[in-house]
Amino acid sequence: MDFTVPGEWVDFGDALLKFVDREVAPLEHEHRALLSSERTVYAPDGRFSPEVLALRRQVRMRSAELGFYTALSPESLGGGGLGAQAACYIQERLNAHVGPDRPLVQTVVLPSPFTNGLSPVLKHLDPAVLESVHDELASGGKTMCFGLSEPDAGSDVFGMRTRAVRDGDHWIINGTKQWITNAPYADYAMVFAVTDEEKARAHKGGITGFFLPTSTPGFSVPSVIPTMGHLGGDIAIVSLDAVRVPDTHRLGPVDKGLLVALDGVNAGRLSMAASCIGLAQWALTQAIEYSKVRKTFGGPISNHQAVQFMLAECAMDIYSAKSMIRHCAWLVDQGQPATKEVSMVKASATEMVGRVFDRAIQVHGAMGLTNELRLEAGYRYARTLRIPDGTSEIQRRTIARQLLGGDTSI
Ligand SMILES: Cc1cc2nc3c(=O)[nH]c(=O)nc-3n(C[C@H](O)[C@H](O)[C@H](O)COP(=O)(O)OP(=O)(O)OC[C@H]3O[C@@H](n4cnc5c(N)ncnc54)[C@H](O)[C@@H]3O)c2cc1C
Numbered sequence: 001m002d003f004t005v006p007g008e009w010v011d012f013g014d015a016l017l018k019f020v021d022r023e024v025a026p027l028e029h030e031h032r033a034l035l036s037s038e039r040t041v042y043a044p045d046g047r048f049s050p051e052v053l054a055l056r057r058q059v060r061m062r063s064a065e066l067g068f069y070t071a072l073s074p075e076s077l078g079g080g081g082l083g084a085q086a087a088c089y090i091q092e093r094l095n096a097h098v099g100p101d102r103p104l105v106q107t108v109v110l111p112s113p114f115t116n117g118l119s120p121v122l123k124h125l126d127p128a129v130l131e132s133v134h135d136e137l138a139s140g141g142k143t144m145c146f147g148l149s150e151p152d153a154g155s156d157v158f159g160m161r162t163r164a165v166r167d168g169d170h171w172i173i174n175g176t177k178q179w180i181t182n183a184p185y186a187d188y189a190m191v192f193a194v195t196d197e198e199k200a201r202a203h204k205g206g207i208t209g210f211f212l213p214t215s216t217p218g219f220s221v222p223s224v225i226p227t228m229g230h231l232g233g234d235i236a237i238v239s240l241d242a243v244r245v246p247d248t249h250r251l252g253p254v255d256k257g258l259l260v261a262l263d264g265v266n267a268g269r270l271s272m273a274a275s276c277i278g279l280a281q282w283a284l285t286q287a288i289e290y291s292k293v294r295k296t297f298g299g300p301i302s303n304h305q306a307v308q309f310m311l312a313e314c315a316m317d318i319y320s321a322k323s324m325i326r327h328c329a330w331l332v333d334q335g336q337p338a339t340k341e342v343s344m345v346k347a348s349a350t351e352m353v354g355r356v357f358d359r360a361i362q363v364h365g366a367m368g369l370t371n372e373l374r375l376e377a378g379y380r381y382a383r384t385l386r387i388p389d390g391t392s393e394i395q396r397r398t399i400a401r402q403l404l405g406g407d408t409s410i
Helices: 005-031 048-067 084-098 120-124 127-138 197-201 257-293 304-333 339-364 375-384 393-403
Strands: 144-147 164-167 172-183 186-193 207-213 219-224 235-246
Touching: 005 048, 005 084, 005 235, 084 257, 120 207, 120 257, 144 172, 172 186, 172 207, 186 235, 207 235, 207 257, 257 304, 257 339, 257 375, 304 339, 304 375, 339 375, 339 393
Parallel strands: 144 186
Antiparallel strands: 164 172, 164 186, 172 235, 186 207, 219 235
């Protein structure tokens, strides 16, 4: 295999980082009073404050104007279609450069790959409907959310209680979605509902995807769910009360919604893993620099073998996850099956970044526990990643099922 990074990706990465440094960082600096405290980042109900939302929109739209926002989306949707390897390389560079906890950068400069922007899930939308929303999604002017999970259906998707019932050339959807990223702010929602009880009970399909404006009567977001010590956030509960959706707004064929959803989820897993590599590199860089300047017992702590080992273990962790991801993205770009590989990469990278932040905090001593250096925020963020887009246990379940089903190549 040739691991040489093509010049085109390097140029893209350079330009993206320049954009962040020249346009986003100054904006963060200008609004640092607003952005430095969660009490002003979030409104009392946990939603981003209107000022933060306006800034996020401004950055999104500027990123789109410069061609970054949709560069990683499929070509068939009008995106840059750079492919999985390029997407991983670029996510990794962005995250290694900016680190964690930058509300104007993370998932704004580059959208999360399936819940926003020109999501691959939109390939399953009726062409006329897609055309009517394409430009506003591509420009970053409007955003989406992806509603699969429910209070009683996370890992076990077939536990879904949301129902869609046909009513002439429409569907009526009733149910509750939970943990839905960007739901409080989204203009459109991709929502999945049971359309055939028997098939769903037998785990043989029976779930259909729908695309709808969040302004549709009956769609509401009753509450945001703050997690991991935050005062607010972007994951929320969605209530669907007799929401009427035209059949033309279906995502893919009736009863085949899970295949549609997986199209997005798989892209999300790889991208999340790549962002973990970048974040882990960022944390290791902080730890290396600190270890050279912090002195104990008459010399820098980098002289102590125990500290050196922590740095070395971080590097070993990052290198192995990075090698896995490069290979997996290559398989995806070749069009080869990569079900167990994507799961291995998602589980490994999200677990790896937790270990690296843990060690980076340890190297910083008490300083690591403050949020001066954003290590503490990174540690909390890293901890969240083992749950969305399939938990670590569900990834292992997928890997084992593939192995036991005969896919034993490694
Ligand atoms: C930050 C964040 C953002 C999210 N964004 C979205 C979103 O935009 N859209 C969306 O639809 N969902 C979203 N989710 C939901 C996410 O996909 C679910 O939380 C996840 O699938 C796990 O489901 P659960 O929380 O119900 O846990 P459960 O399924 O209840 O699992 C609980 C525990 O049991 C384990 N477990 C369950 N089944 C098995 C099994 N068969 N074998 C072994 N262990 C098992 C799990 O691994 C876990 O440890 C998000 C979640 C988070 C945290």
